[in-house]
Amino acid sequence: MVELASVCEEVANNWGLAAAGIYGYFRTLEEAEEMEAERALCITLDAFAGKCHEAPSNAVYLFNEMKAACATINERWPAIKPPKKAIL
Numbered sequence: 001m002v003e004l005a006s007v008c009e010e011v012a013n014n015w016g017l018a019a020a021g022i023y024g025y026f027r028t029l030e031e032a033e034e035m036e037a038e039r040a041l042c043i044t045l046d047a048f049a050g051k052c053h054e055a056p057s058n059a060v061y062l063f064n065e066m067k068a069a070c071a072t073i074n075e076r077w078p079a080i081k082p083p084k085k086a087i088l
Helices: 003-013 015-028 059-079
Strands: 043-044 051-054
Touching: 015 043, 015 051, 015 059
Parallel strands: none
Antiparallel strands: 043 051
16 A cells, blocks of 8 residues: 555655646747746645745756657557446
């Protein structure tokens, strides 16, 4: 069984990923040519702990990794058969 403390620690270590996704997304918008996203303003709020987590310094790299993972999933998704008795 997974301990709550280990789950909380894992989540706490990955708040920056969400902020990196926000920062990377803002950089892809058409308006990005006219404006520049500020990494320090791309934050994820941990409401339970009352902390803000800004996008990490490697946010662009992390966002590109997210895009690559999504592309891989998108490529393989049609070949994945749903489990028996799945309701679609």
